[in-house]
Amino acid sequence: MHVAVEKAKELSEGLIVVILPDSAERYLSTELFADKEKSTLRFYNVRTRQKEFFQPIRAEEIRMTSSGPSIHLVPHLGSYRRFVVSDLIVRYLGFKGYKVKHTTNIVDLTDKTIAEAERAGLEHGEFTKRAFSEFLREAGTLRIRNDVSYPRAQENVEAMLGLVEKLVEKGYAYEKLRSVYFDISKLDDYGKLSNVDLDKVKSGKTPELDEYEKDSPVDFTLLKRSTLAELKKGIYVKTRWGNVRPSWHLACAALSMKILGDTFDIHASGSDIVFPHCENVLAIGKAATGKPPANYWINTDLVMVEGKKMSRSLGNILTVASLVEQGYRGSEIRYFLLSSHYRKPLNFSPGAMETAKNTVEKLNEFIQRLIHFAPGAGCPDADQFVYDLRHGFAEAMDDDLNISAALAVLFGFVKRVSAPLARNAFSEKDRDKILDALKSVDSVLAVMDFEEERLGGEAQRLIEERSQMRRTRRWKEADEVRDRLLEMGIVIQDGPTGTTWKKK
RNA sequence: GGCGGCAUAGCCAAGUGGCUAAGGCAGCGGUCUGCAAAACCGUUAUUCACCGCUUCGAAUCCGGUUGCCGCCUCCA
Numbered sequence: 001m002h003v004a005v006e007k008a009k010e011l012s013e014g015l016i017v018v019i020l021p022d023s024a025e026r027y028l029s030t031e032l033f034a035d036k037e038k039s040t041l042r043f044y045n046v047r048t049r050q051k052e053f054f055q056p057i058r059a060e061e062i063r064m065t066s067s068g069p070s071i072h073l074v075p076h077l078g079s080y081r082r083f084v085v086s087d088l089i090v091r092y093l094g095f096k097g098y099k100v101k102h103t104t105n106i107v108d109l110t111d112k113t114i115a116e117a118e119r120a121g122l123e124h125g126e127f128t129k130r131a132f133s134e135f136l137r138e139a140g141t142l143r144i145r146n147d148v149s150y151p152r153a154q155e156n157v158e159a160m161l162g163l164v165e166k167l168v169e170k171g172y173a174y175e176k177l178r179s180v181y182f183d184i185s186k187l188d189d190y191g192k193l194s195n196v197d198l199d200k201v202k203s204g205k206t207p208e209l210d211e212y213e214k215d216s217p218v219d220f221t222l223l224k225r226s227t228l229a230e231l232k233k234g235i236y237v238k239t240r241w242g243n244v245r246p247s248w249h250l251a252c253a254a255l256s257m258k259i260l261g262d263t264f265d266i267h268a269s270g271s272d273i274v275f276p277h278c279e280n281v282l283a284i285g286k287a288a289t290g291k292p293p294a295n296y297w298i299n300t301d302l303v304m305v306e307g308k309k310m311s312r313s314l315g316n317i318l319t320v321a322s323l324v325e326q327g328y329r330g331s332e333i334r335y336f337l338l339s340s341h342y343r344k345p346l347n348f349s350p351g352a353m354e355t356a357k358n359t360v361e362k363l364n365e366f367i368q369r370l371i372h373f374a375p376g377a378g379c380p381d382a383d384q385f386v387y388d389l390r391h392g393f394a395e396a397m398d399d400d401l402n403i404s405a406a407l408a409v410l411f412g413f414v415k416r417v418s419a420p421l422a423r424n425a426f427s428e429k430d431r432d433k434i435l436d437a438l439k440s441v442d443s444v445l446a447v448m449d450f451e452e453e454r455l456g457g458e459a460q461r462l463i464e465e466r467s468q469m470r471r472t473r474r475w476k477e478a479d480e481v482r483d484r485l486l487e488m489g490i491v492i493q494d495g496p497t498g499t500t501w502k503k504k
Numbered sequence: 505g506g507c508g509g510c511a512u513a514g515c516c517a518a519g520u521g522g523c524u525a526a527g528g529c530a531g532c533g534g535u536c537u538g539c540a541a542a543a544c545c546g547u548u549a550u551u552c553a554c555c556g557c558u559u560c561g562a563a564u565c566c567g568g569u570u571g572c573c574g575c576c577u578c579c580a
Contacts, residue, residue, distance in 0.1 A: 067580090069580085070579095070580065076580090078580075107580095112579090112580095194508090194576090196575085196576070197506070248580095270580070271509085271575085272574060273575090273580060274508095274575070275507090275575060276575095276576085301509085302574070304573075304574095307572065307573070308573080309574070309580095311579045312578090312579045312580080313578055313579040313580095314579080317579095339517085341517085344510080345510075345573070347516085349515085351515060352529095355515075355516065355528070355529045356528095356529090358528090358530085359528060362528095365542090403518095404516095404517055404518045404519090404526085404527070404528090405518055405519085405527080407517095407527065408517095408518070408526055408528080409526095409527090411527055411528065412526090412527075419544065419545080421543095422543055423544085470538085473538075475538055478538090479538095479539075479540085482540085486541095491542075492541075492542090493540095493541060493542040493543075494537065494538095494540085494541080494542085495537085495543070500542080502542080
């Protein structure tokens with residue numbers, strides 16, 4: 001095929017006929033035939049409420065932002081689902097060959113962070129610094145890529161004020177009693193993203209209304225007048241409108257735009273904060289620049305517990321730390337969070353965690369069997385297995401990250417490889433190809449472990465001794481050694497070709 | 505009340521007009537084995553909440569009913 005393409009380059013016109021040794025499927029799907037202009041990847045865009053082909057603004061670098069955590073307390077599983085999904089998107093774009101600049105905003109200057117710092121008896125800056133590093137640690141546990149920029153609200157107040165200045169100048173924002181509000185009546189399509197009809201929104205219920213004077217109850221806060229307590233602690237910014245603190249919506253909009261520019265590709269957030277948060281971020285960007293800040297708005301759905309949204313106010317939250325304490329590994333928690341479609345609610349239950357754990361363990365055991373395999377003559381099907389995995393996985397993920405279908409392809413691959421592997425059919429070359437294909441899929445999923453498990457000298461000696469005992473039919477002694485190894489966390493498996501082991 | 509979403513096996517979950525309704529977990533049977541475990545092979549929904557409509561054909565479209573969930577408010 002390559003030869004034919006090279007030949008074709010030399011011709012100005014003509015027809016080249018290539019006879020391929022198989023049905024040619026694997027050639028036709030390669031880059032050689034890819035229409036460079038058209039993407040095969042589709043995302044459900046909340047803005048248009050349909051799946052759209054993804055067209056980056058600049059093909060050389062995709063820019064994406066994720067609504068970050070408010071770090072007054074360690075984020076719970078519901079929040080982490082969003083970050084894991086964002087990470088999945090970034091990783092899949094990477095798998096597709098794109099370079100991605102990803103930012104996750106750290107919301108560390110809110111009523112909550114101030115209140116929690118107070119409760120913890122810590123100075124606000126110190127408190128949020130600790131909370132932020134704890135968040136980073138847990139993100140690492142969940143194998144979220146670390147090449148994300150994490151702009152912090154309290155370090156970027158200037159950018160926020162600049163944005164407000166622009167909004168006031170253009171008439172989209174107004175000051176009232178030393179707070180600055182966004183005037184949503186100035187935007188004719190406010191509410192379109194979240195499909196909210198403001199005439200039908202029950203007004204008068206916003207708690208801010210008691211505290212603040214706005215022209216319209218639906219206008220949202222950009223800069224919030226500081227309280228006396230905040231002033232005393234020095235948590236305020238001096239502006240020409242008064243001593244204030246930026247709002248969550250403003251912080252998010254400003255941070256993304258500062259890092260990524262006025263218009264970027266993807267805005268990832270949660271279905272529960274479309275209104276008002278995403279709507280307000282969109283409004284701010286649009287008012288400031290005349291264009292929506294992002295082209296694709298992707299929202300992850302909720303994590304549920306016994307049919308209810310996981311949230312602090314319901315008192316049903318679960319943290320990464322508590323699951324780790326229960327013996328679950330980060331990769332298993334990650335698997336649980338990404339193993340069903342991101343636009344569907346995900347129900348948490350102990351059983352679901354157990355399923356995730358078992359599944360990840362099985363995948364890893366499969367990998368260990370590949371690593372510790374006994375080489376054979378070679379299996380002609382290996383190439384096809386690998387091709388089907390890569391192709392099937394990409395096809396599924398291309399369809400708005402259809403993870404269930406993608407995982408089905410992966411498990412189908414495992415099943416097909418298992419039988420030849422068990423009868424030692426693969427050559428070393430086959431095996432390496434199979435492992436490479438798995439690694440490639442795992443560059444997206446990030447739930448598998450490829451490190452070779454090794455035995456300590458003591459365990460190796462015991463296994464050797466036990467084999468000797470078995471050869472001389474000293475079953476009882478052999479069983480005792482087996483029990484002892486089990487205590488050491490090593491499971492013994494006697495097969496027709498000898499004894500193998502795995503770590504528990 | 506307004507807007508939106510969901511309902512598929514024991515559990516989780518794809519499929520959204522036509523090939524046997526993917527896959528995972530759990531279970532069960534078999535092969536192997538000194539026993540065991542693992543592995544491998546096989547197996548588990550005549551049916552997709554309910555009623556009706558359209559169609560040659562519906563889990564999939566349309567209408568209705570029921571149940572659940574989210575946002576409109578704290579949480580995020």
